Amino acid sequence: xxxxxxxxxxxxxxxxxxxxxxxxxxxxxxxxxxxxxxxxxxxxxxxxxxxxxxxxxxxxxxxxxxxxxxxxxxxxxxxxxxxxxxxxxxxxxxxxxxxxxxxxxxxxxxxxxxxxxx
Amino acid sequence: xxxxxxxxxxxxxxxxxxxxxxxxxxxxxxxxxxxxxxxxxxxxxxxxxxxxxxxxxxxxxxxxxxxxxxxxxxxxxxxxxxxxxxxxxxxxxxxxxxxxxxxxxxxxxxxx
Numbered sequence: 001x002x003x004x005x006x007x008x009x010x011x012x013x014x015x016x017x018x019x020x021x022x023x024x025x026x027x028x029x030x031x032x033x034x035x036x037x038x039x040x041x042x043x044x045x046x047x048x049x050x051x052x053x054x055x056x057x058x059x060x061x062x063x064x065x066x067x068x069x070x071x072x073x074x075x076x077x078x079x080x081x082x083x084x085x086x087x088x089x090x091x092x093x094x095x096x097x098x099x100x101x102x103x104x105x106x107x108x109x110x111x112x113x114x115x116x117x118x
Numbered sequence: 119x120x121x122x123x124x125x126x127x128x129x130x131x132x133x134x135x136x137x138x139x140x141x142x143x144x145x146x147x148x149x150x151x152x153x154x155x156x157x158x159x160x161x162x163x164x165x166x167x168x169x170x171x172x173x174x175x176x177x178x179x180x181x182x183x184x185x186x187x188x189x190x191x192x193x194x195x196x197x198x199x200x201x202x203x204x205x206x207x208x209x210x211x212x213x214x215x216x217x218x219x220x221x222x223x224x225x226x227x228x229x230x
Contacts, residue, residue: 002162033218043204043220056215088159107151107218109161 003027004093004110012116018079021113025072025093031055032074033094033107034066038087049074081117088112121145124205124221131228137192139224141205144186148216152179152190153204155223161204164190195228202226 003026013019025032034046036059045058049068060066063081068074078085092107122143131137141150152164165172165179167188172179176195181188192199205221 035218042222043206045217045219048215048217050215056211056217058217090161092161106163106166108163109153111160114159 002108002110004091004108006089006091006110006113008113009111010114010116012118013081014118015081015083017081017117018077019081019115021076021078021089021091021115023074023076023091023093023110025074025091026108029093029095029108030072031094032068032072033092034060034074034076035090035092036087037090037112038084043090046076078115083117086115086117088114120222121219122205122207122221124203124224126224127222129224129226131195131226133196133228133230135195135228137195137199137226137228139190139203139205139226141188141190141221142186143188143205143207143219145207145209145219147207147209149208150181150188151206151208151218152188153206155202155204157201164203192226197228197230200227 005024007022030051032049035043037043046060047066048056052068063079066076090112091110094107125140149166149168151166154162154164167181176193178191202223202225204223206218208216211217
């Protein structure tokens with residue numbers, strides 16, 4: 001058990017709908033990362049938050065948005081869902097963001113949310 | 119060409135065999151991670167390294183920064199090692215923050 005929790009575990013919805021995925025980081029971790037794992041694209045970095053602020057963006061679509069709340073939990077909002085959005089969505093947390101040349105952060109992954117868009 | 123390449127894609131071994139999974143990358147990195155993804159989907163961080171070699175139980179990870187190459191070795195493999203092993207590199211983004219770029223993974227099956 002990594003200490004990172006994600007809800008729900010599974011989500012089945014229809015095209016065009018909107019869903020919210022939730023992540024609670026490990027106690028004491030300030031950084032939250034969101035990743036998407038699809039069959040054809042593998043794991044991809046979506047977005048990172050640190051202590052409530054967006055810090056880095058990856059391959060995140062405009063239909064997707066995220067935020068990190070004062071209690072450090074994070075939500076990933078996916079809207080106007082398409083069939084291709086079906087994937088495993090992972091959240092990970094670490095103590096702090098990494099700055100090159102200083103120190104390195106191990107990321108602890110949650111169990112993931114499996115999203116199926118029908 | 120992908121920025122992180124893993125080989126082999128699939129690997130089958132008999133229990134007790136020595137296993138090597140390779141990772142090559144083409145970008146500048148600050149660290150390299152080896153992750154294990156279980157059949158149920160959960161991801162566990164195995165190693166994070168920026169130079170040299172690390173060992174944890176039967177697992178050994180090495181990295182050669184000059185050659186942009188890392189290897190993950192499993193000694194005395196066991197069926198419970200069956201999983202997907204993913205190499206990920208940390209690259210520097212503007213603002214001093216890093217992101218992970220993932221390889222496609224190596225699916226390992228160890229048979230008794």
